[in-house]
Amino acid sequence: MSLGASGISIRFGGIVALNNVAVSVSPGEIVGLVGPNGAGKTTLFNCLTGVAQPQQGVVQLEGHDISRLRLEHRIRLGISRTFQTPRLDLTGSVADAVMLGFNPRLKQGILEACLPFSKARATEVDLRARAEKLIAEFQLTNDPDLPAGELSLGHLRLLEVARALASEPRYLLLDEPAAGIDDVDRDLLAQAIRGAAARGLGVLLVEHNVGFVADLSHRMVALVSGEVVAQGAPSTVVSDPQVVAAYLGVQRVAA
Amino acid sequence: MKAAKLWTAPAVVLAVFLLVMLLGLVRPSLHTTMFTIGLYALIAVPLGLIYGQGGTISIAQGSFAALGAYTSAILTTRYGVPPALSVIPAILLPAIVAFVIARPILRLPELSLALVTLSLGTVIAVGLQRGGDFTGSYVGLSGAPPLPLVGKDPVLVAIALWSVLLLVVILYSHFVHSARGRALNAVRVDRLLAEAMGVNVPLYLATLFAIAAGVAGLAGWFYVHFIGYIAPDSLSVETSAHILFMVVLGGRRSVLGPILGAAFFTFANDFLPGAETHGLFFGTILVLILLASPDGILSPQALRAIRRFFARTIPAGGGAPVVIPEAKKVAQ
Numbered sequence: 001m002s003l004g005a006s007g008i009s010i011r012f013g014g015i016v017a018l019n020n021v022a023v024s025v026s027p028g029e030i031v032g033l034v035g036p037n038g039a040g041k042t043t044l045f046n047c048l049t050g051v052a053q054p055q056q057g058v059v060q061l062e063g064h065d066i067s068r069l070r071l072e073h074r075i076r077l078g079i080s081r082t083f084q085t086p087r088l089d090l091t092g093s094v095a096d097a098v099m100l101g102f103n104p105r106l107k108q109g110i111l112e113a114c115l116p117f118s119k120a121r122a123t124e125v126d127l128r129a130r131a132e133k134l135i136a137e138f139q140l141t142n143d144p145d146l147p148a149g150e151l152s153l154g155h156l157r158l159l160e161v162a163r164a165l166a167s168e169p170r171y172l173l174l175d176e177p178a179a180g181i182d183d184v185d186r187d188l189l190a191q192a193i194r195g196a197a198a199r200g201l202g203v204l205l206v207e208h209n210v211g212f213v214a215d216l217s218h219r220m221v222a223l224v225s226g227e228v229v230a231q232g233a234p235s236t237v238v239s240d241p242q243v244v245a246a247y248l249g250v251q252r253v254a255a
Numbered sequence: 256m257k258a259a260k261l262w263t264a265p266a267v268v269l270a271v272f273l274l275v276m277l278l279g280l281v282r283p284s285l286h287t288t289m290f291t292i293g294l295y296a297l298i299a300v301p302l303g304l305i306y307g308q309g310g311t312i313s314i315a316q317g318s319f320a321a322l323g324a325y326t327s328a329i330l331t332t333r334y335g336v337p338p339a340l341s342v343i344p345a346i347l348l349p350a351i352v353a354f355v356i357a358r359p360i361l362r363l364p365e366l367s368l369a370l371v372t373l374s375l376g377t378v379i380a381v382g383l384q385r386g387g388d389f390t391g392s393y394v395g396l397s398g399a400p401p402l403p404l405v406g407k408d409p410v411l412v413a414i415a416l417w418s419v420l421l422l423v424v425i426l427y428s429h430f431v432h433s434a435r436g437r438a439l440n441a442v443r444v445d446r447l448l449a450e451a452m453g454v455n456v457p458l459y460l461a462t463l464f465a466i467a468a469g470v471a472g473l474a475g476w477f478y479v480h481f482i483g484y485i486a487p488d489s490l491s492v493e494t495s496a497h498i499l500f501m502v503v504l505g506g507r508r509s510v511l512g513p514i515l516g517a518a519f520f521t522f523a524n525d526f527l528p529g530a531e532t533h534g535l536f537f538g539t540i541l542v543l544i545l546l547a548s549p550d551g552i553l554s555p556q557a558l559r560a561i562r563r564f565f566a567r568t569i570p571a572g573g574g575a576p577v578v579i580p581e582a583k584k585v586a587q
Binding site for chain 1: 261426430434436437440441445447448454455555
């Protein structure tokens with residue numbers, strides 16, 4: 001019972017982005033994936049979610065090989081993700097942005113969507129109410145009809161998390177959700193992530209900010225130059241010499 | 256408030272139609288004008304759907320209308336099929352053609368897609384010109400029987416055409432405010448986002464592209480059975496370009512935008528002297544409007560301003576007007 005990748009290798013031209021990498025996350029578990037810029041965190045993420053295809057390796061969900069499934073199928077199987085740069089219609093309303101998150105769980109025909117007085121109208125009212133609940137929970141705005149472009153970057157990141165949760169995923173993959181957000185929003189984010197894990201979701205967290213991840217994760221995986229250099233309890237990983245070296249640079253012993 | 260959102264556009268269409276038809280009692284030529292506007296609008300509104308909502312440009316809508324018109328003309332004049340039946344293939348044939356070509360071309364970036372759909376229109380036009388006796392070649396086909404029930408009466412035909420347009424507007428308005436509508440919006444903003452939200456983008460776009468072509472085919476059916484005649488020049492590549500002009504000028508993001516564009520185009524065509532200078536006029540207008548508002552006249556910003564204006568003058572729930580606190584602030 002887990003979402004995992006093993007033996008993942010991917011090259012872009014001559015550059016090895018990932019070399020024989022394995023990572024897994026179980027329900028209820030928060031796994032932090034850390035590493036410096038260019039370590040391959042987002043690429044690994046893309047392999048798990050189906051945005052990128054690894055040249056070698058297998059992605060498994062609950063024991064089933066999902067390596068060949070496209071992004072839109074994986075989300076319907078319960079693998080939900082956010083993006084490093086928030087992707088959404090900035091001219092649309094906050095409510096609409098969150099309501100989009102319900103789509104993977106909906107089966108709505110085009111005709112049903114067009115017809116007045118159809119089931120789609122009741123669905124709309126229901127989704128709107130659920131979206132407003134999420135908007136309140138994440139304290140995004142008091143006005144759900146506000147254009148999303150008027151939110152701060154921190155709130156946009158929270159909005160993406162809210163939208164990802166709307167699809168009722170089993171696994172939540174967050175790509176740098178805490179980058180560039182203030183302390184208040186970060187606390188809300190941490191609370192949401194802990195809450196999701198407590199409800200049994202597996203959370204995989206890609207982060208640059210080691211402190212934030214170490215605080216939150218049950219387990220950490222450190223990637224440096226496309227390889228796993230350390231993994232285990234956050235305290236062990238954070239103090240691992242290779243991880244420290246990657247983040248702070250190697251200190252030469254003075255001659 | 257929710258209902259208002261869904262029914263505003265249909266109500267506006269109905270009200271304007273009834274008003275102009277009443278004016279037509281004084282000036283009967285307005286009835287034919289309304290036919291022309293309705294016809295263009297019926298081709299333009301579905302383009303607004305796939306381009307304005309879905310970000311998928313097409314300069315083939317006029318050609319799909321021609322395909323529908325020719326299909327019906329050939330079936331009715333050569334094989335004696337009644338127009339009431341030929342309407343089905345007139346819708347289906349353009350839709351099927353569109354669906355088949357959509358898969359390979361809809362992944363192209365906007366500019367390439369514009370060129371590819373433009374060439375598709377040219378291919379259809381050449382096919383119709385070189386079709387020999389079957390398509391009537393350069394001369395076209397005449398003698399298409401009148402429309403079922405409404406015949407050739409301009410008032411009845413206008414009512415029938417606008418009823419169909421009204422239905423399309425109702426369906427479109429509801430679609431925009433549905434999960435499917437949001438999915439299409441996501442495709443426009445960012446295809447990767449749409450996929451991450453579970454949308455099978457190629458299939459979805461191909462389906463909507465086919466629906467748009469089918470509605471254009473229906474417009475072509477109205478055209479050929481009202482005018483009674485169709486030639487390669489009647490609904491041509493030029494028509495497709497005009498349709499795109501209407502959508503972009505009127506506001507591609509709004510349901511009513513393409514209809515406003517169609518009305519503007521038709522009236523301008525009627526009142527402007529010298530057909531050869533029309534291009535100059537339309538080009539200038541388009542540039543000026545797009546400089547002021549890149550999303551056309553009925554842009555999301557403009558619509559929001561209109562909504563805010565009405566919310567202010569007619570406060571919802573009979574509350575105090577929003578203007579008062581501002582006035583107080585000034586007094587202090």
